[in-house]
Amino acid sequence: VKPFDTQQMIQQLSIDCVIFGYQSQAIKVLIPRLDLPDECWALPGGFIHQNEGIDHAAQRILKERTGLTDIYLEQFRVFGGADRINLALQDHLKTADRDKLAHLGISEVHVQWLAQRFVSIGYYALVDIDKVKPQKSTIDASVDWYPIKNLPTMIMDHHTIIEEALKTLRAHLDERLLGFNLLPDTFTMKELQELYEAVYDTPFARNNFQKKILDLGVLERLEKKFTGAANKAPYLYRFKQ
Amino acid sequence: VKPFDTQQMIQQLSIDCVIFGYQSQAIKVLIPRLDLPDECWALPGGFIHQNEGIDHAAQRILKERTGLTDIYLEQFRVFGGADRINLALQDHLKTADRDKLAHLGISEVHVQWLAQRFVSIGYYALVDIDKVKPQKSTIDASVDWYPIKNLPTMIMDHHTIIEEALKTLRAHLDERLLGFNLLPDTFTMKELQELYEAVYDTPFARNNFQKKILDLGVLERLEKKFTGAANKAPYLYRFKQ
């Protein structure tokens, strides 16, 4: 959340983004901590301009947070319970120092805006974690990557949103060949396998995994990668086009 | 669309329902024709009350149109292009007879409401076509079932919405065993096969289809159905519980 013109936005409709990265054999999610007295985490989100499509809005929000454009991004579900009101944030804002808020560009209008009930469109994004430079917005205390197995306590239904996003990722990773979005340009077969194992939280047989992936015909074999280790050097691969 | 209190609704957010039925070896969609000078069809839709979850809103809209409760219903996608403004309806309403509109309970406030840009949540429903008694709303000229292969020309992106709903149905029919929602309580194996053939628009081998379905273990075999035809009488089946 950052200062915005509430007049130019669609009312009571928001976008929440689950930004997935992969690092150290673990799937991670980019989550800002809000700058409030209590510890409080919320998914990166935003609102939709009147003259802007929802996909464009999601891309804009992602660019603000990651600095990246052209990243894989897809809506996966709408969260629209009647109880989707951010009571925690509301309370904090009501008791907060008005001067401090004003300094951040947050006015009474914004506080009232944020106190409404919101229907939120869930998007998930896949990024190369090394290419992201997380950007704090004005009301964030910090922005960090949290492993999917060790998430902070989040506001409202944001934990459910992440769970649903992970379900969707699991369903799509294979059928739409999304893996390369989470990896560097080149990678070894073992790295790809470990990514799959992190997503599905289950081990795969090494030889059969290699066969299955290569039979898809979407990988291009490059030169070998000499690591200096006392074993056969693995090939590097790249996704075609 | 019927008279409503715009104050109690979420602004610029709508629900559009693709109601699927099955009859005469064809998948059909329930579509109202609007009572306007030009021929004009639009998906059954509605808006979300302030104190109402989106799933509940979709159920309410469906009950208004079909008279049915407890029907299979699921959101499948959000349509949110910046250009989603119902220009056709807008023009019609502007030139329409104000007295006639007032008689239907549609005021200037409603006309302005409908002229906004809308983000729409797509839901699809599966119903037993014989149990539905289509209900006209105040601005409908008629409500009819149209075969998926022969749809009328629809407003805005409603044709795209139906296509996406069909894609989702195809993806879900098998994995979630949704077939029984479209059929009467009891049915023959041939009828079930013809349903699948209608959904996927492709023929299946009779014996293999039977084996595949029975191996799922979700059907209960009942007595035979004597049709009077000069051939072996087929068994009737029912979905377990």
Place this chain on the structure above:
DNA sequence: ACAAAAGTGTTTGTGTTACACCCATGC
């Protein structure tokens, strides 16, 4: 008896799983 359609069984092919083996690399 015969046609029509339902039910069942058998073979074939394909793809996945499990097991085994060989190869390159640095110490």
Place this chain on the structure above:
DNA sequence: GCATGGGTGTAACACAAACACTTTTGT
């Protein structure tokens, strides 16, 4: 040479497609 990890091959198995045959029904 040898331990380590990477690459490849093959047998066993399960599942799906294609083919064939038998059974029931009303004329």
